[in-house]
Amino acid sequence: MLLKDRISIVTGGSSGVGRGIALEFAREGARVVVADKQEAPLRGKYHETDVTTPTVEEIEKLGGEAIFVQTDVTDESQVERLIEQSVRHFGGLDILVNNAGIHIPGGAQDISIAQWDQVVGTNLRAVFVATKLAIPHLKGSEYGRIIQIASVHAYGGGAGPAYAPAKAGVVNMVRDTAIEVGEFGITVNAICPGYIETSLQDYLTQEMIDAVAEKTALPRFGKPRDVGRAAVFLASDDAEWITGASLLVDGGLITGT
């Protein structure tokens, strides 16, 4: 087991990519705090259409240990409570995964300023807040890890004026935080997923889905597990000298575009 007894928080862990990460962490022996606005998994139009069991229940079926802490990551007092509760329950903190994120489709002429604030608030500001509040606890760990879930859209336009800039901000923030906390042995890395089979993709048409799969070198959408395995690697001892990096997990989508 690569993460035996490591204590982890996965934000947005009830659904999609976060659920995939939480389950893979648990398979590798980690204790998992699932932090999400809601415990019930989101069900998508195309993907995860029949997912009903909460992540904690799935982890317990695997013989793992997990708790759910209801948290809106955009509210710093809730994030503070999440971290305190996690540390109190499991006795420390080794791994923080900032995965909770939202996407509102539309260009600069379509989305409102309030929607822009909402996307950047969730996908960038909240990542900073949780990172800031977790660092004092990660400093007490021998295996401190911060993993930020960004996106291939960090590298190009086309995903709207809020989502892509927020993800690009995360990729840059990873480098900055990595420099700051390296002296404490904490690594900070991003994963940049391509298109993953989750409810976040409900806004696509079937034609768009087929077109993306076709231009992907490994021609399919990713599964939450694909991102989960990359997160396991970055959280494990095998990645102890990797920091400030952004790992594309996109099946070769942007190499060909």
Ligand SMILES: NC(=O)c1ccc[n+]([C@@H]2O[C@H](COP(=O)([O-])OP(=O)(O)OC[C@H]3O[C@@H](n4cnc5c(N)ncnc54)[C@H](O)[C@@H]3O)[C@@H](O)[C@H]2O)c1
């Ligand atoms: N699905 C993709 O193709 C894809 C691609 C690249 C990056 N990502 C990123 O992966 C992450 C997860 O996306 P997903 O596809 O699993 O989405 P999803 O919508 O399937 O799941 C997101 C989860 O986050 C939770 N959440 C949303 N806002 C929250 C908040 N304010 N506080 C707490 N929890 C909140 C939701 O309740 C849900 O459980 C996001 O950061 C997203 O940008 C996804």
